[in-house]
Amino acid sequence: MNEAGIRKRRARERRFLFLSAGCAAIAIFALAGLLASVALQGWRGFFSASLRVVLHLDAEVVGEKGEGDALAYRRLIKRAIAERFADAPRGDKRKLIGLFSFSSAVQLRDIARANPERIHGRVTVWLPASAKAEAFLKGGDDDGNGNAWRLMPYLEKMRDDGDARVEWNSALFTNADSRDPESAGLAGALAGTALTLLLAFLLSFPAGVLAALYLEFFARRGRLFSLVEVNINNLAAVPSVIFGVLGLAVFINWFGMPRGSPLVGGLVLSLMTLPTIIIASRAALQAQPAAQAEAAMSLGATKMQAVFHHTLPSAMPGVLTGAILGMAQALGETAPLLIIGMVAFVAEAPSGFADAATALPVQIFLWADSPEAGFAERTASAILVLLFFLVLMNAAAVLLRQRLETARG
Amino acid sequence: MLFLLWLFAAAFVSRGIARKLAPGGGAHGYDAAGVCIFVGAIAGGFFAAGTLPFWIAYPAPVVAGIAAAFSARGLNRRRAQERLERHSLFVLRLAAGVAVVVTAGIVFSVAAESFRFFQLVSFWDFLFGLEWSPQIAIREDQAGASGSFGVAPVLLGTLLITGIAMAVAFPVGLFSAVYLSEFASRRARRMIKPVIEMLAGMPTVVYGFFAVVTLSPLLRDLGAALGAEIAGESALAAGLVMAMLLIPFVASLSEDALAAVPDSLRQGALALGATRSEAVFSVVLPAAMPGVFAGALLAFSRALGETMIVVMAAGVAATMSVNPLEAVTTVTVQIVTLLTGDQEFDDPKTLAAFALGLLLFVLTLAMNAIALRVLGKRGRRNE
Numbered sequence: 001m002n003e004a005g006i007r008k009r010r011a012r013e014r015r016f017l018f019l020s021a022g023c024a025a026i027a028i029f030a031l032a033g034l035l036a037s038v039a040l041q042g043w044r045g046f047f048s049a050s051l052r053v054v055l056h057l058d059a060e061v062v063g064e065k066g067e068g069d070a071l072a073y074r075r076l077i078k079r080a081i082a083e084r085f086a087d088a089p090r091g092d093k094r095k096l097i098g099l100f101s102f103s104s105a106v107q108l109r110d111i112a113r114a115n116p117e118r119i120h121g122r123v124t125v126w127l128p129a130s131a132k133a134e135a136f137l138k139g140g141d142d143d144g145n146g147n148a149w150r151l152m153p154y155l156e157k158m159r160d161d162g163d164a165r166v167e168w169n170s171a172l173f174t175n176a177d178s179r180d181p182e183s184a185g186l187a188g189a190l191a192g193t194a195l196t197l198l199l200a201f202l203l204s205f206p207a208g209v210l211a212a213l214y215l216e217f218f219a220r221r222g223r224l225f226s227l228v229e230v231n232i233n234n235l236a237a238v239p240s241v242i243f244g245v246l247g248l249a250v251f252i253n254w255f256g257m258p259r260g261s262p263l264v265g266g267l268v269l270s271l272m273t274l275p276t277i278i279i280a281s282r283a284a285l286q287a288q289p290a291a292q293a294e295a296a297m298s299l300g301a302t303k304m305q306a307v308f309h310h311t312l313p314s315a316m317p318g319v320l321t322g323a324i325l326g327m328a329q330a331l332g333e334t335a336p337l338l339i340i341g342m343v344a345f346v347a348e349a350p351s352g353f354a355d356a357a358t359a360l361p362v363q364i365f366l367w368a369d370s371p372e373a374g375f376a377e378r379t380a381s382a383i384l385v386l387l388f389f390l391v392l393m394n395a396a397a398v399l400l401r402q403r404l405e406t407a408r409g
Numbered sequence: 410m411l412f413l414l415w416l417f418a419a420a421f422v423s424r425g426i427a428r429k430l431a432p433g434g435g436a437h438g439y440d441a442a443g444v445c446i447f448v449g450a451i452a453g454g455f456f457a458a459g460t461l462p463f464w465i466a467y468p469a470p471v472v473a474g475i476a477a478a479f480s481a482r483g484l485n486r487r488r489a490q491e492r493l494e495r496h497s498l499f500v501l502r503l504a505a506g507v508a509v510v511v512t513a514g515i516v517f518s519v520a521a522e523s524f525r526f527f528q529l530v531s532f533w534d535f536l537f538g539l540e541w542s543p544q545i546a547i548r549e550d551q552a553g554a555s556g557s558f559g560v561a562p563v564l565l566g567t568l569l570i571t572g573i574a575m576a577v578a579f580p581v582g583l584f585s586a587v588y589l590s591e592f593a594s595r596r597a598r599r600m601i602k603p604v605i606e607m608l609a610g611m612p613t614v615v616y617g618f619f620a621v622v623t624l625s626p627l628l629r630d631l632g633a634a635l636g637a638e639i640a641g642e643s644a645l646a647a648g649l650v651m652a653m654l655l656i657p658f659v660a661s662l663s664e665d666a667l668a669a670v671p672d673s674l675r676q677g678a679l680a681l682g683a684t685r686s687e688a689v690f691s692v693v694l695p696a697a698m699p700g701v702f703a704g705a706l707l708a709f710s711r712a713l714g715e716t717m718i719v720v721m722a723a724g725v726a727a728t729m730s731v732n733p734l735e736a737v738t739t740v741t742v743q744i745v746t747l748l749t750g751d752q753e754f755d756d757p758k759t760l761a762a763f764a765l766g767l768l769l770f771v772l773t774l775a776m777n778a779i780a781l782r783v784l785g786k787r788g789r790r791n792e
Contacts, residue, residue, distance in 0.1 A: 009684055016686035017592055023584035024593070024601055027660065030653045031608045037623040038615065210504035218501060230781070232508050237707065237777040238770065239714020241741050242515060245748070245766040249518035253754055271511050278508065304494045332612025335716035335741070339748050361614045368618050368721060376622060383615050390610065 038380050038387075045381025048169035048182060049129040049137040051099060051158060055080035057112055057119045066112035066119055073112070074105035077127065085154055092150065099151055099158075101128040103183035128171075129164070131181045131374030137166055172381060176349050177363065181374025184367070186382055191349040192262055192342070192357030193331065199266025199353065200273060200330055205323050207270075208277030209312075212319075215278070216285045217293075217307050236275035243272045244339025252340060260341035263353040268336045273326040280322020284315040317404040321397045328393040332386065334361040360386050519770060522754070522763035529757045530558045535764060537561065541727035541738075543747060543758045558761050560768065562727040566644070566737030570723060571712040573648025573733055574655055579705055581652070582659025589660070590667040591689050609657035617721030620650040625722060632734065640724070642736040647722040651712055658708045666700025667693060703783040710776035714769060716741040740769050 055076050062068035062076065078097040082088075085096060104127035112119060129137060133155055158164045175185025219225050247268035251257045257264050288311050296306035312319075337343070342362050350357035358366065364386065367379040527535070538559015585605070589598055625646040632639030639645065670693050678688035694701070724736030725746055747762035754760070 009687070013684040013686045016689075017588075020584040020588035020592060023581045024588045024605075026581050027585050027608060027656050028601065028604050030656065031604055033623070034608075034611065034615065034619050034653070037619055041622070207504045207507050210501050211508060214498075214501035214505040218498060219505065228505060228509055230778075231512050233781055234774060234777050235508060235512055237710065237773065237781075238515070239711075239716070239741070239773055241714060241716045241744055242519070242766055242770050245744065245763065246511075246515045246518055248748060248752075249522055249763065250514055254518075274508060274511065302490070302494060304497055308497075328610070332610075332614070334612065334614045335720070335745070338716075338720070338745055341749070343749055361612055364614050364618065365717065365721065368614075368621060379618060380622075383618060386612060386615070390612070394610065 038383050040380075041377045042380030042384040044138050045377040045379075046169050046172065046384075047138065047166050048171060049134040049164060049166045050126040051129050051133070052124060052126050052163040052165075053077065053080050053084065054122060054124050055108075056122050059119050062109075062112060062119070064119065065116050066109065068109070070105040070109055073108045077104060077108065085157075088154065092154070095151060096154060098130055099133045099155060101130045101182040102180050103178070104128050126165070128182050131372060133164075134182055135373060137164055169381075172378070176347055177345060177358065177366070178347065179345075181370070181372050181378055184375070184378060186360065186363060186385060188346055188349040189358050189360045189363035189382075190385075192265075192346075193359040195262035195350060195353055195357065196265040196269060196337075196359055197327060197330060199262060200269035201323070201327055203266065203270035204273045204277055204326070208274050208323070208326075209281050209319055211274075212278050212281035212285060213307060213312065216282055217303065217311075232275050232278055236279060239335075240272060240333055241335040241339060243268050244336030246271070247336060247340045258354045258356070260344050260356045260358075261354050262350060262357050264340045265337050265342055265357070265359065266353070268340060269330040269333060272333065272336065273330050276326035276329065277319075277323050280326065281315075281319045284318025284322060285311060287318060288315050317400045321400045321404070324393050324397040324400070328390055328397075331389060331393070332361055334359075334365055337362050338365070360389075515770065519763050519767045522760055523767040525755075526757060526760035526764045529760065534558065535560055539729060541743070543743075543761050558757065558764075560740075560765070562729045563738055563740055563743055563765070565729060565731065566723070566727065567713060567739040567741075569644050569731055569733065569737055570648045570651065570719060570739055571709060573644060574651035574712050575705070575709055577649065577652035578655035578659050578708065582656045582708075583663050583701060585656065585660045586663035586667055587689055587694075590664050591685065591693070605657045605660055608653065609661070611654075613654065613715060613717040614721075616650050616654055617717045619653075620646055620718060620722035624650055637734060639734045640736045642722060642724040643734050644723065644737045645733040647719050648733065650722060651715060651718050654715065654718065655708045655712055658711060659704055662704025662707060663697070663701050666697040666704060669700060670696045699783050703780040706776050706780040706783075710773040710780070713776075714741065714773050716745060720745050740765050744769070 056079075057066075058076060062072045074097070077100055081096045081099065082093045085093065088096070107127060108125060111123070111125060132149060133151070136149070136152060136155055137159065155164065171183055172185045173190075174187055175183055176188030178184040215225070215228065219228075247264055251264045251267055252259050257267075292314065293303075293306040293311050296310045297303060301309070337359050342356075342358050343366060344356055344358070345366075346356050346358050360382065364379055364382045367375045367382060535558050538557060539561050540557040540559045541562050542557050585601075589601060593601065625641055625643070628643065628646050628649075629639050629641060674692050674696055675688055678692040679685070683691070719739045719742050723742055724738050725742060726736065727738045727743075728735065730737055744762045744765050747758055747765075752759040
């Protein structure tokens with residue numbers, strides 16, 4: 001017909017393909033950017049720096065049995081580091097203690113109290129470096145805030161002498177939260193998350209599965225039924241922050257449950273995951289062949305027996321997959337926990353459901369808000385820990401789904 | 410772990426106790442007793458021993474369980490089975506009722522607190538007031554007399570941020586879906602789909618961190634280079650990051666809509682000599698439009714209720730501004746700022762958060778209801 005027209009249409013086709021592929025590429029680019037930005041900062045938080053110092057455990061300062069307070073031990077460290085750089089100018093000498101974290105004095109006290117026989121003697125100890133020193137030792141050339149630092153030459157000297165090392169940051173997993181980034185850890189947040197999710201699962205899983213069974217097999221189809229159905233679908237799309245508001249008004253204000261506790265957190269998250277579990281369980285139950293239950297009933301089983309002994313067990317992998325995905329969603333949920341007060345600074349891991357606690361994503365939010373330089377990389381590390389657990393849960397769900405498919409297969 | 414073991418042991422022992430107390434109660438009776446005591450143990454574990462809730466939560470299910478074991482005594486198998494079924498059905502019904510109770514609980518609790526708020530602040534002032542400054546210190550003796558609670562600037566900020574997010578996410582998500590369902594090879598599909606799903610599964614606090622640490626500084630530097638001043642908590646940064654969250658949402662819902670278009674329509678267009686893009690534009694997309702529209706509505710309602718990104722990346726001060734380079738605030742940000750920290754439940758500051766919550770709930774519920782209705786209708790038509 002006409003050549004030019006066809007060429008134009010082909011060009012338009014190519015343009016359109018390019019455009020739509022480009023849009024898909026934007027999505028991939030967004031994920032890559034997100035992960036790269038987290039990972040590039042996060043790996044540093046998994047390492048911490050410590051400095052070696054030789055010091056005299058002077059009984060006059062800390063007492064015969066090491067009973068002195070942390071400030072006394074801090075004086076010891078101050079004295080020791082000033083001795084090490086004996087020829088430094090006076091002004092610098094006084095500031096050298098800034099190389100060490102505040103937690104170093106506490107750590108030294110613990111060492112001294114555990115080994116009272118070494119008091120009076122000289123000991124060589126590795127003590128945690130301050131956030132500024134850590135930023136430098138991990139390969140920065142400033143203090144983490146972009147400022148040059150007066151103590152840098154001394155730190156360089158220590159590094160060259162082998163008195164500074166960067167090692168695996170186990171404190172990140174054994175310590176609870178702290179005001180100092182170098183000694184802040186996730187132990188408290190992980191315990192809080194574990195308690196909260198355990199409760200949420202214990203409540204929402206049985207309730208969700210039983211509700212799905214009722215709706216699928218026993219409920220009479222009618223007005224009321226479709227009302228419940230619409231209600232559940234809409235509940236799944238209610239913003240999560242609203243669940244927090246509900247929890248605050250009902251559980252905390254009316255029932256007087258302890259604020260910021262895993263108890264309230266677990267209750268709120270269980271209400272949130274309930275619709276997800278109901279919907280997933282119903283889908284899994286629907287996928288089971290009706291013949292299975294019918295065969296059981298023809299052999300004399302009641303409907304209840306057929307459903308509980310045959311349909312539910314064989315739908316279990318699908319039900320569990322849904323439950324795991326629901327829990328993964330609950331794991332990353334932050335907003336409702338903010339509202340019910342799980343945002344307080346909690347320096348100890350919770351020991352029960354009624355203790356004040358934080359959760360992993362809330363800890364991330366808190367650290368992201370902290371101005372100290374060392375917290376940025378630890379926030380990113382915490383995100384990596386969170387993502388690790390999410391990947392773990394999703395992998396479990398995928399494995400279950402695969403097993404389900406091969407079993408049917 | 411120890412806690413769980415203890416629970417199982419408790420359930421086992423309690424079954425034994427029930428058997429001793431009520432001999433001849435039938436296996437189901439013992440199971441029921443065991444389960445009830447198990448529930449009691451869990452419930453009791455939540456409260457400190459010795460407090461009133463502990464004494465209610467712990468023994469009540471235990472007593473119920475033992476009573477169940479007693480009452481099942483002396484029934485023959487058939488009667489016992491019938492009774493078990495009746496009770497099971499009751500439990501199932503109860504479980505299904507929980508979901509309804511939750512919705513009712515949301516509506517009732519949020520509405521009740523909002524009602525108290527509207528006794529202090531007029532409803533019309535709230536809805537149409539042009540100034541929002543709840544943080545003004547209120548003296549003890551004049552509660553509710555000062556501070557202004559006009560929701561307009563807050564809503565405007567919310568719409569600005571979600572508008573930016575939707576303006577980016579809708580076309581990108583829709584075209585990604587078109588690419589995936591109409592153009593991509595099987596292999597490309599298998600590789601790209603999980604990536605998009607991962608983007609959807611990312612906790613929102615991670616997006617917030619990305620906005621604060623990476624995107625906002627980037628935009629600020631970019632703005633400085635171009636001679637525009639971009640605030641650190643600009644609506645643009647929050648909107649763009651929220652768009653990242655919405656892209657997978659729009660993409661997967663649009664893909665569902667595209668997949669629901671019968672293949673015969675597509676084939677027919679191609680058979681008439683249309684190129685693939687012409688088939689998509691003039692046949693497939695129009696047919697999929699209701700589904701795409703519903704998906705967009707769901708995404709929009711999700712954006713309205715999204716909290717962490719805006720709490721971290723958007724501002725707190727409410728301004729009547731539509732400039733994307735300035736900091737604006739949103740409904741969810743206000744809820745969080747008003748409700749974190751100490752609350753007093755007779756202070757309009759605290760109650761205002763419930764009114765905002767009610768507003769948000771009603772808005773998102775309306776949008777979801779419309780979207781789900783459209784999707785449900787389509788589902789029935791295509792069956």
